[in-house]
Amino acid sequence: MISPDGEQFGIVTIEEALKKAEDYDLDLVEVAPSADPPVCRIMDYSKYKYQQEQKEKDARKKQSQIVIKEIKLRPKIDVHDLDIKKKHIKRFLKDGARVKITVMFKGREMVHTELGKQLLDNIIDEFNGQCVPESEPKLDGKNLTMILIPSSK
Numbered sequence: 504m505i506s507p508d509g510e511q512f513g514i515v516t517i518e519e520a521l522k523k524a525e526d527y528d529l530d531l532v533e534v535a536p537s538a539d540p541p542v543c544r545i546m547d548y549s550k551y552k553y554q555q556e557q558k559e560k561d562a563r564k565k566q567s568q569i570v571i572k573e574i575k576l577r578p579k580i581d582v583h584d585l586d587i588k589k590k591h592i593k594r595f596l597k598d599g600a601r602v603k604i605t606v607m608f609k610g611r612e613m614v615h616t617e618l619g620k621q622l623l624d625n626i627i628d629e630f631n632g633q634c635v636p637e638s639e640p641k642l643d644g645k646n647l648t649m650i651l652i653p654s655s656k
Contacts, residue, residue, distance in 0.1 A: 505534070505544040514540055570600040571650070577607055578618040585622075589629065596634050596653045606640075606647040619647040627651075 504512040524531040535542040572595040606619035623640045637650040
C-alpha cells in the first residue's frame with residue numbers, strides 16, 4: 504500500500520488499508536491489480552480523474568487535424584478562371600491544408616485525358632516551391648485527381 508505522500512506502508516490487510524484511507528479522508532484505489540499482492544494507493548480519486556481529463560483535453564488541443572480542400576476543374580477551363588482557382592489553391596496551401604485537385608471530364612472529353620494531365624502538370628510547375636504532389640495524377644472513373652501537400656519550408 505502507498506500513502507498519499509508516496510510513502511510505502513508495505514503489505515497490510517484490506518481492513519487496515521481502508522482504515523488508513525478513512526483516517527486521511529481519501530479513497531483507497533487499486534493501482535496494480537495483477538501484482539501479487541495487489542498494490543493499492545490512498546488518493547483523492549475524483550481529483551485524479553479530473554487531472555486525467557485535463558491532460559486528455561490539452562492533448563486534443565495540441566493535436567493537429569489534416570484538412571483536405573478540394574478544387575474542381577474542367578479540361579477546357581478559361582485562363583482567367585484558372586487564375587482564380589490557382590489563387591484559391593495558393594491560399595489553402597498557405598493555411599497548411601492539403602489540396603485535392605479534381606479535373607472532371609464529360610462525354611467525349613474522356614478521349615482527351617491528356618489535356619487534364621497537362622493542366623495538372625502546369626499547376627504543379629507553378630506551385631513548385633510551395634507544395635509537393637502526394638502522388639501522380641490518377642484517373643478515377645471520369646475524374647482525374649491529384650493531392651498537393653504544402654512543402655515543409
